[in-house]
Amino acid sequence: xxxxxxxxxxxxxxxxxGLAREGRAAQRQLAAMSSDARAHALTLAAQRLRDDSxxxxxxxxxxxxxxxxxxxxxxxxDRLALDEDRLSSIAAGVExxxxxxxxxxxxxxxxxxxxxxxxxxxxxxxxxxxxxxxSRPNVTADAAALCVRAGNAALLRxxxxxxxxxxxxxxxxxxxxxxxxxxxAAVQLIPTQDRAAVGAMLTAAGLIDMIVxxxxxxxxxxxxxxxxxxxxxxxxxxxxxxxxxxxDPAMAKEIALNAKLRRTxxxxxxxxxxxxAGFTEARDLVTALIEAGCELRGDERIQxxxxxxxxxxxxxxxxxxxxxxxxxxxxxxxxxALAHIARHSSAHxxxxxxxxxxxxxxxxxxxxxxxxxxxxxxxxxxxxxxGLGAEIGIATGRLHARGPVALEGLTTYKWLVRGSGQARx
Amino acid sequence: xxxxxxxxxxxxxxxxxGLAREGRAAQRQLAAMSSDARAHALTLAAQRLRDDSxxxxxxxxxxxxxxxxxxxxxxxxDRLALDEDRLSSIAAGVExxxxxxxxxxxxxxxxxxxxxxxxxxxxxxxxxxxxxxxSRPNVTADAAALCVRAGNAALLRxxxxxxxxxxxxxxxxxxxxxxxxxxxAAVQLIPTQDRAAVGAMLTAAGLIDMIVxxxxxxxxxxxxxxxxxxxxxxxxxxxxxxxxxxxDPAMAKEIALNAKLRRTxxxxxxxxxxxxAGFTEARDLVTALIEAGCELRGDERIQxxxxxxxxxxxxxxxxxxxxxxxxxxxxxxxxxALAHIARHSSAHxxxxxxxxxxxxxxxxxxxxxxxxxxxxxxxxxxxxxxGLGAEIGIATGRLHARGPVALEGLTTYKWLVRGSGQARx
Numbered sequence: 001x002x003x004x005x006x007x008x009x010x011x012x013x014x015x016x017x018g019l020a021r022e023g024r025a026a027q028r029q030l031a032a033m034s035s036d037a038r039a040h041a042l043t044l045a046a047q048r049l050r051d052d053s054x055x056x057x058x059x060x061x062x063x064x065x066x067x068x069x070x071x072x073x074x075x076x077x078d079r080l081a082l083d084e085d086r087l088s089s090i091a092a093g094v095e096x097x098x099x100x101x102x103x104x105x106x107x108x109x110x111x112x113x114x115x116x117x118x119x120x121x122x123x124x125x126x127x128x129x130x131x132x133x134x135s136r137p138n139v140t141a142d143a144a145a146l147c148v149r150a151g152n153a154a155l156l157r158x159x160x161x162x163x164x165x166x167x168x169x170x171x172x173x174x175x176x177x178x179x180x181x182x183x184x185a186a187v188q189l190i191p192t193q194d195r196a197a198v199g200a201m202l203t204a205a206g207l208i209d210m211i212v213x214x215x216x217x218x219x220x221x222x223x224x225x226x227x228x229x230x231x232x233x234x235x236x237x238x239x240x241x242x243x244x245x246x247x248d249p250a251m252a253k254e255i256a257l258n259a260k261l262r263r264t265x266x267x268x269x270x271x272x273x274x275x276x277a278g279f280t281e282a283r284d285l286v287t288a289l290i291e292a293g294c295e296l297r298g299d300e301r302i303q304x305x306x307x308x309x310x311x312x313x314x315x316x317x318x319x320x321x322x323x324x325x326x327x328x329x330x331x332x333x334x335x336x337a338l339a340h341i342a343r344h345s346s347a348h349x350x351x352x353x354x355x356x357x358x359x360x361x362x363x364x365x366x367x368x369x370x371x372x373x374x375x376x377x378x379x380x381x382x383x384x385x386x387g388l389g390a391e392i393g394i395a396t397g398r399l400h401a402r403g404p405v406a407l408e409g410l411t412t413y414k415w416l417v418r419g420s421g422q423a424r425x
Numbered sequence: 426x427x428x429x430x431x432x433x434x435x436x437x438x439x440x441x442x443g444l445a446r447e448g449r450a451a452q453r454q455l456a457a458m459s460s461d462a463r464a465h466a467l468t469l470a471a472q473r474l475r476d477d478s479x480x481x482x483x484x485x486x487x488x489x490x491x492x493x494x495x496x497x498x499x500x501x502x503d504r505l506a507l508d509e510d511r512l513s514s515i516a517a518g519v520e521x522x523x524x525x526x527x528x529x530x531x532x533x534x535x536x537x538x539x540x541x542x543x544x545x546x547x548x549x550x551x552x553x554x555x556x557x558x559x560s561r562p563n564v565t566a567d568a569a570a571l572c573v574r575a576g577n578a579a580l581l582r583x584x585x586x587x588x589x590x591x592x593x594x595x596x597x598x599x600x601x602x603x604x605x606x607x608x609x610a611a612v613q614l615i616p617t618q619d620r621a622a623v624g625a626m627l628t629a630a631g632l633i634d635m636i637v638x639x640x641x642x643x644x645x646x647x648x649x650x651x652x653x654x655x656x657x658x659x660x661x662x663x664x665x666x667x668x669x670x671x672x673d674p675a676m677a678k679e680i681a682l683n684a685k686l687r688r689t690x691x692x693x694x695x696x697x698x699x700x701x702a703g704f705t706e707a708r709d710l711v712t713a714l715i716e717a718g719c720e721l722r723g724d725e726r727i728q729x730x731x732x733x734x735x736x737x738x739x740x741x742x743x744x745x746x747x748x749x750x751x752x753x754x755x756x757x758x759x760x761x762a763l764a765h766i767a768r769h770s771s772a773h774x775x776x777x778x779x780x781x782x783x784x785x786x787x788x789x790x791x792x793x794x795x796x797x798x799x800x801x802x803x804x805x806x807x808x809x810x811x812g813l814g815a816e817i818g819i820a821t822g823r824l825h826a827r828g829p830v831a832l833e834g835l836t837t838y839k840w841l842v843r844g845s846g847q848a849r850x
Contacts, residue, residue: 028767028793032790113810113812117805117810126823127793209823210824230824255847255848257848259848364841364843365457366457368456368549368839370839370840371840372840373841373842373843374841375843375844375845375846375847376542376842376843376847377847377848377849379849380542385542385849386536386544387536387538387544397655398551399634399655399824400825402837402838402839402840404840412823412824412827414795414796414797414827415811415827415828416789416798417796417799418799418800419805420800421673421679421680422800422801422802423679423683423804424802424804424805424810
């Protein structure tokens with residue numbers, strides 16, 4: 001199931017254009033299927049992932065062996081590794097997506113004009129979605145399932161370290177989907193690890209309708225900088241939690257510890273804590289974070305609270321640590337908190353902790369991020385936690401979709417106009 | 426009101442970045458105003474456009490004089506020319522936008538999670554909108570009004586031929602807006618006609634949130650090709666009308682004549698007519714179009730109906746004439762019509778004329794264009810006709826907004842999460 005040697009000699013633009021055209025043709029058939037038929041095909045694909053577990057785990061073992069030879073870090077090997085449990089949860093994820101309500105066909109507005117024209121807007125698939133990802137082979141199944149559920153073709157470009165796993169997962173998925181009547185080309189894996197193929201995807205305007213990068217910051221930065229196709233992504237999660245003067249101290253401590261330390265490597269983790277000068281339990285909060293194992297980099301007023309706080313550099317306020325490290329600033333009231341966030345937030349998730357409802361509403365209105373929370377941990381910034389069932393990614397751009405993006409974000413709409421012979425005066 | 430000489434010596438990137446930062450700061454104030462306050466400021470701006478008509482018309486006279494000296498075509502001079510009537514309708518347009526319902530703050534979905542988190546999505550302004558346009562000075566007022574109504578800053582780049590008119594209109598608008606409490610920098614005109622300033626706008630990712638080009642195909646093509654900022658636009662309106670076998674002949678004739686000839690220069694005009702081989706009144710339809718003054722370029726079967734039809738070249742099926750010229754093909758049934766449209770449509774507006782409701786529904790579902798119509802003229806493809814009050818443009822891209830785009834398309838949303846101390850397990 002690795003790339004056919006012939007594909008290696010085609011230039012990347014021609015390769016991508018050919019795959020995209022096959023995907024487009026398959027997408028039209030997919031879009032013409034009923035929602036139930038798409039869902040059923042996905043349940044068959046999930047079953048096939050379970051049935052083919054031996055082949056998938058054997059392919060994964062090859063990737064792991066190559067990874068060890070190539071000196072991948074233990075963390076990368078862990079991201080790459082599959083076992084029966086992980087594979088079973090990948091299959092369950094595909095089934096869960098099959099059971100999500102289908103946004104395609106939903107009427108999102110209708111109107112009748114004085115001249116009798118009946119207008120409606122109806123959700124339709126976007127078309128062909130390019131997914132560019134790194135070492136986690138589960139993305140192959142997760143992303144493909146979301147695309148297919150909403151009637152889209154998926155063009156997948158996984159990382160070279162997971163090439164055997166990805167091909168084996170795709171083979172199982174495709175076999176299940178085809179058994180359910182979905183054309184095989186609805187989900188395709190780019191059959192080369194040539195980096196130029198990524199460049200060709202990024203510039204395939206008109207052939208690929210949207211690109212979703214899934215991976216580290218350097219991947220996302222490259223995609224955002226080079227893409228001529230619209231990109232749905234977030235580069236950073238520089239998330240702030242503002243402990244307002246009227247915050248409940250116990251709640252502030254619990255949420256801050258959770259937001260920073262529950263999992264430090266996810267994009268919803270808190271990276272900067274803003275403590276109001278009027279919050280009387282600041283010292284206790286700072287000490288609790290340090291004693292929970294977090295390194296604190298603070299301004300001078302925060303340093304004065306605990307000698308273990310190091311002095312933050314200017315750069316720290318714009319850094320996503322993804323680790324047990326936290327920037328902490330003291331602010332003099334709401335306006336200073338809002339100004340700090342406006343300047344340094346990556347517009348992912350920002351939080352206020354307060355018992356003052358008016359302050360909370362001001363914060364919710366004025367902070368211009370994809371997700372703004374009151375009295376909750378930023379680690380809830382996740383499609384599953386938001387009830388979306390799954391997510392293709394989290395977006396911090398301003399157009400199309402923001403925050404956790406799931407099926408609805410994989411659709412667009414068209415206008416339907418039903419007349420009875422109207423000519424325009 | 427022409428550019429200060431000092432601005433000419435600043436490099437374009439620095440100039441645009443400075444204006445965009447001023448716009449961003451103004452936009453934050455604008456977004457914090459109430460909807461009524463923004464509407465009131467727009468009514469003051471409309472009044473000021475009327476009050477300052479002498480100054481605006483004097484500025485316009487300078488542009489017209491320069492235009493005549495520079496040999497502008499009569500059509501271009503007409504697009505440029507203002508008089509009391511036109512200015513009055515520009516002011517009325519600004520008032521109409523002031524009175525449109527405000528999408529900002531609208532809740533577009535809410536949910537309560539089992540853990541008690543209350544989620545909602547709320548419409549917010551996009552931010553800073555760049556408008557790049559050509560000779561029509563009315564765009565200065567129309568586009569600015571739509572942006573301001575939805576809480577956005579507007580960065581306007583008009584054509585050099587309208588420079589005095591644009592500055593005079595902007596001066597009146599800004600005076601009215603400021604009297605209503607809107608910061609002057611909410612609407613800015615790029616103070617140089619240096620073409621490099623357009624390039625700097627197109628690459629100002631993070632500073633400008635969306636670009637809307639308003640003008641001819643070469644302008645739109647340049648913007649689409651060079652922009653790193655998301656673009657809302659349509660390049661072409663290659664719109665098809667399919668006269669199905671079961672079309673009412675009188676309705677087909679009336680709609681075809683209207684769709685092609687009511688106004689030939691608008692993007693909603695029909696450019697290709699597909700006549701089903703089963704439609705018995707094809708000859709009458711073809712003859713009626715020719716006798717109404719339309720040049721017909723057809724395939725051989727269409728030529729056989731009337732000797733005045735010339736033979737269409739392969740290129741004709743992909744041509745937007747914007748003139749009294751029409752491509753006409755005969756098709757053998759729905760599938761061939763759908764295939765022709767899938768291949769040649771620019772995804773703007775496609776129409777079926779039929780009395781067969783099942784055929785109509787198939788066409789509405791399967792044609793993947795921004796607007797799909799049944800028994801109506803494609804010339805209705807317009808924000809005003811769709812009841813949107815006004816439009817910033819018509820979009821044929823697949824993300825964010827499609828078809829006529831008005832206030833809603835100038836907003837995005839954010840997620841609000843209201844908790845009571847939840848930490849993520």
